[in-house]
Amino acid sequence: MPTPFPPRSTPSAAAASPAASSAPGPADVAAAADRLRAAGCVFAEDEARLIADAARTAADLRAMVERRAAGLPLEHVVGWAEFHGLRILMDPGVFVPRRRTEFLVERAIAAAGERPVVVDLCCGSGALGAALAAARPGAELHAADIDPAAVRCARRNVESVGGSVHSGDLFAALPAGLRGRVDVLLANVPYVPTGDIRVLPAEAREHEARAALDGGADGLAVLRRVSAQAPDWLAPGGRMFVETSDRQVPSALAILRGDGMAAEAETSKEYAATVVVASRANR
Known part of the structure; x- marks a missing residue:
């Protein structure tokens, strides 16, 4: 832990x-x-x-x-963030895991078997993957991010639970041997529309990496890229978990279904969070 x-x-x-x-x-x-x-x-x-x-x-x-x-985030000041019962190590500039994202992790844990192959894409600090691995000690965990600061931070969190961290752009960062084997794909991609970045709290806007927040014109640019490749990386029956906003749900579902996956949205009032769960059929 x-x-x-x-x-x-x-x-x-x-x-x-x-x-x-x-x-x-x-x-x-x-x-x-x-x-x-x-x-x-x-x-x-x-x-x-x-x-x-x-x-x-x-x-x-x-x-x-x-x-x-x-104005620095509290988590950057003290050096850690509480997430799903863990203390996740934090570095300046790295995206701070939000409590609402615990809903995504809980849905993923419920769907995971005892020894799942797990990928935490756009991993930031590695909080999501570390939390799932803590709940499923038999997991084979891989995390990836394009931001060098996030990769350095994630290594301290992910490697401590037996996982591996890779540096690069989305699936290009992952070992080729994972293709078609991923049981659980955690994809907490940036989903804030570019025009809305200016109204975010200053803590996020000024002290977290822009790439961890900015999802393009409609907030779904990174999701489109992930969705296009996800079916090739998921195992038969594998599932992808994506956090999004309520207003983006119809478009997010259309993107995932358009790429050949079954997809449904789940909402939690407790966490004030919405997660889209997508799966590929057996081939």
């Missing part, structure tokens, strides 16, 4: 003093909460405690709080 890496610290002249080198105390945490609240953080007290737990010293805490107050 992934575990958090040591948090980053910011050296300073004050770090050599006894006060700066001591672990954060209650007064430091309270001051951190005040600073975060003033910066507009809704859950300032909770965030202050999480940052304090990750900080080695009171000076670290202050520096990390300033990064958060400046």
Whole structure:
């Protein structure tokens, strides 16, 4: 199971003093909460405690709080994200896994056998694949991303559960031997229309890779590319799981069905999420 890496610290002249080198105390945490609240953080007290737990010293805490107050995602500040019961290691610039995507993982786990061949495409941090492998220890897991920063981050999460990470563009990154063998294809592709990027929260817009967010003019450009090749990579009866928005469901279903797959949408009110599940028939 992934575990958090040591948090980053910011050296300073004050770090050599006894006060700066001591672990954060209650007064430091309270001051951190005040600073975060003033910066507009809704859950300032909770965030202050999480940052304090990750900080080695009171000076670290202050520096990390300033990064958060400046707009960095909390997960990038503390170095990990909670996802499906795991602590997923995070690096600056890498897409932060959203809680809503746990619905996709749960649907995939329910469909997976005991020893599935799993591919996490557009893997980002590798959170989806790591979560499935944690639930199915017998899985053969492969993850892939085109972003070098994501690949480096994913290796720490995916390799810790026995998987492999590949660098490259979609299926071109994968070993040829996986063709026709994939039981579960996790494809949390970017699906935000280009024109909507500007209205995303600043945390995502300014601190996550554009390629992890931008799905083209209608948000479905990457899905089209994945769908066109997926039938050749899926095993007979294999399934692909894709997250999308409610308004994109009709178009997403049409794309997948047009490429010869059976496809249906599933929605969770609990997660406020929609997942399209596609499968190929036996050949």
